[in-house]
Amino acid sequence: MTDGTSVSASVLTAGAASTGVNNMFTGSISELQRRLKAQQYVADRGLAVSLFLALRLRRPLFLEGEAGVGKTSLASATAAALGTDLIRLQCYDGLDISHAVYEWDYARQLLELRILEAAHALDRDTARRELYSEPFLIKRPLLQAIDPARTQPAVLLIDEIDRADEEFEGYLLELLAEFQITIPELGTVRAVEPPLVVLTSNRTREVHDALKRRCLYQWIDYPTLDTELAIVTARVPHASVRLAEQVAAVVHELRGMELYKVPGVSETLDWVAALAALETETLDVDAVEQTLGVVLKTKEDLDMLRGQGIGGLLERARMRGSGL
Ligand SMILES: Nc1ncnc2c1ncn2[C@@H]1O[C@H](COP(=O)(O)OP(=O)(O)OP(=O)(O)O)[C@@H](O)[C@H]1O
Numbered sequence: 551m552t553d554g555t556s557v558s559a560s561v562l563t564a565g566a567a568s569t570g571v572n573n574m575f576t577g578s579i580s581e582l583q584r585r586l587k588a589q590q591y592v593a594d595r596g597l598a599v600s601l602f603l604a605l606r607l608r609r610p611l612f613l614e615g616e617a618g619v620g621k622t623s624l625a626s627a628t629a630a631a632l633g634t635d636l637i638r639l640q641c642y643d644g645l646d647i648s649h650a651v652y653e654w655d656y657a658r659q660l661l662e663l664r665i666l667e668a669a670h671a672l673d674r675d676t677a678r679r680e681l682y683s684e685p686f687l688i689k690r691p692l693l694q695a696i697d698p699a700r701t702q703p704a705v706l707l708i709d710e711i712d713r714a715d716e717e718f719e720g721y722l723l724e725l726l727a728e729f730q731i732t733i734p735e736l737g738t739v740r741a742v743e744p745p746l747v748v749l750t751s752n753r754t755r756e757v758h759d760a761l762k763r764r765c766l767y768q769w770i771d772y773p774t775l776d777t778e779l780a781i782v783t784a785r786v787p788h789a790s791v792r793l794a795e796q797v798a799a800v801v802h803e804l805r806g807m808e809l810y811k812v813p814g815v816s817e818t819l820d821w822v823a824a825l826a827a828l829e830t831e832t833l834d835v836d837a838v839e840q841t842l843g844v845v846l847k848t849k850e851d852l853d854m855l856r857g858q859g860i861g862g863l864l865e866r867a868r869m870r871g872s873g874l
């Protein structure tokens with residue numbers, strides 16, 4: 551059994567240093583774009599500048615945007631591009647400290663207590679120190695991200711913060727300001743290498759100003775036609791360019807229509823992959839009809855499009871795409 555005092559000490563070693571010694575990225579904005587591209591992520595200049603500043607200024611990056619525009623995948627691409635860990639916290643209603651930060655491993659503590667009892671080694675103070683020491687601590691994402699044992703800053707993704715309740719947001723404020731967490735039985739854990747924090751929101755509710763104020767804010771819009779084509783080429787390289795151009799143009803056309811569920815980049819990628827799997831070279835009315843469920847996800851949208859005519863949609867997309 552490890553000595554409780556020394557374990558606590560190792561958890562707390564980082565107390566003095568909080569500024570971080572490792573720069574996560576020292577290159578230029580274009581270099582950052584290139585590195586993301588190597589991870590099949592296409593970041594336009596505005597997004598790359600925000601990410602660059604978040605890294606340089608060590609500020610959290612708050613990403614908002616419609617579904618499927620690449621918020622979550624920016625965090626994973628960044629971690630891969632920088633060669634560091636991605637630690638992900640998926641938010642949901644009712645998310646609490648025991649799932650987000652830490653909890654004690656009660657089952658192991660109980661077992662250890664039995665062993666100590668059986669060995670008649672039960673001195674109350676020692677037992678408490680041993681049972682509330684690091685080996686019995688289950689580290690959840692936020693604690694993992696500020697673990698002082700980390701030698702390289704991680705990317706901490708706090709995904710869909712708008713799904714968590716406001717109480718949790720309040721807790722985050724503290725963490726983001728200090729990069730430290732106090733565990734009553736153990737002491738204060740402070741990051742030596744603070745992570746790059748990426749928060750995402752789908753705007754199902756407004757996130758509190760106090761949280762946004764601590765972050766750099768970036769709205770991710772649907773990509774331009776050129777960018778979406780670059781994304782498709784990067785992600786589905788085996789599809790023909792002609793097909794990719796047509797699909798991107800049709801999806802852009804769809805986004806301009808009054809739909810219940812507007813297709814995101816994920817739908818574009820799925821659609822190109824589906825058509826390529828069917829060995830489709832060019833998009834015609836039959837091909838669209840057979841695969842429409844990959845891109846439109848409600849009966850109302852399907853009915854509306856079929857009612858208006860797929861031929862018309864393809865024609866409008868052709869005009870749009872000819873500008874490529
Ligand atoms: N700029 C991009 N470059 C490369 N791939 C992208 C880009 N944007 C989106 N994608 C791809 O589209 C899909 C959806 O992206 P992602 O899950 O990151 O979107 P999101 O904004 O987090 O969506 P949601 O709000 O539904 O969680 C992923 O497969 C992702 O790789």
Ligand SMILES: [Mg+2]
Pocket residue numbers: 621622623709750
């Ligand atoms: Mg997401």
